[in-house]
Amino acid sequence: MSAQIRVMNAAGEYEPYEEEKVRSSLARAEADGVFQDRIVEHLRTKLYDGIPTKVVYKEILHLLKKLKSSLASRYHLKQAIMELGPTGFPFEKYFAGVLESYGYKTVTNDYIRGKCVTHEIDIVAWKEDCHVAAAPRNDIAALGMTSSKIMIECKFHHEPGVRSDIKDGLYTYARFLDIKENGFDEIWLVTNTKATSELVAYGNCAGLKVISWNYPEDFSLRLLVSQKKLHPITVLNSLSSVDKQILLANNIVFCYELLNPKVNCLPKDALIKAQNEARLVIGTN
Structure with a gap:
């Protein structure tokens, strides 16, 4: 079926749907074969000819959030960089x-x-x-x-x-x-x-x-970014949009910077939750 399905990319161009591309993107987010199989099987029930890649992305992200939040955060990397701000x-x-x-x-x-x-x-x-x-x-x-x-x-x-x-x-x-x-x-x-x-x-x-x-x-x-786990704080699902902007305004851009004990610009509960997620995303215990 996958050979007959086309997806429409963000530029409005059609290209063949390739499961291997999905698996590669999941592997870059450090999802193992078991997670990859579950995602691919799920997508097979959702695909149709001409499906926008943003819909495919949302389906994958939604399921990853249910399966393992740290995988969802890493998978969200490209979009998270786009969330760094409208000014650039x-x-x-x-x-x-x-x-x-x-x-x-x-x-x-x-x-x-x-x-x-x-x-x-x-x-x-x-x-x-x-x-x-x-x-x-x-x-x-x-x-x-x-x-x-x-x-x-x-x-x-x-x-x-x-x-x-x-x-x-x-x-x-x-x-x-x-x-x-x-x-x-x-x-x-x-x-x-x-x-x-x-x-x-x-x-x-x-x-x-x-x-x-x-x-x-x-x-x-x-x-x-991936080689050295330089994920921006915008990958963190536990942070609200307001919290992300507060951190960026305080020059806290990377997840590893959030783990600095001197960070105190967020309410304590929100900060602890975000720090715990950051540790999972970048692999710091």
Whole structure:
């Protein structure tokens, strides 16, 4: 039956329904074979030709919440990142934090004078093992380092069907050319959804590193987050929308940050419940 069923993705495109894709997504959420079998069997009773992927997602999430809440939280990762906020600012801080977990040093939302105009740069990053001279925050160009300094442009989308495209690449690379003389060696464009094939082709040609939800395979946003359990607090089902916004306003973005004993911005009962769920999600006892 699955070979005859099509699903409609978030971009409005039809593609064949593949059980293996469902199993792969569940495996990334650390669901074992038993859970995968139960989910796949459940979906077989719900499928119809042209079913939207968002309906499939909701069916899976609903059943996972009944079976094991921590699996549901991990499965919710992509949507949870979209919940970081409509402005995209928390996403910049979030991705900077992800990079820091991989040995990078970062500065967010810095103003740098280019050849023609001044630019606000979402993230400036460099590797931790660089020999960095002390410099004020607003003088990133004065940092003395032995390896690449990276300009990172973040493109945040809060709808799953929206993709970063060639216009984003052209805009980002033009800004890079204007500030390149300040010691920048690399330019990255990072998005929380997908990138069009045209943007990827342009990036490969121009030297613009494109990082999207599932690209490149060995350095995608999904992989970077999952490998080190860098789940945002928005994955937690025990938190209300208001509680999530309170935590984000207090610069608590990652689940592991919620486990800091100094966190006290939520009512005690709500905080304990969220901390217990966070431990299950990221595997901290």
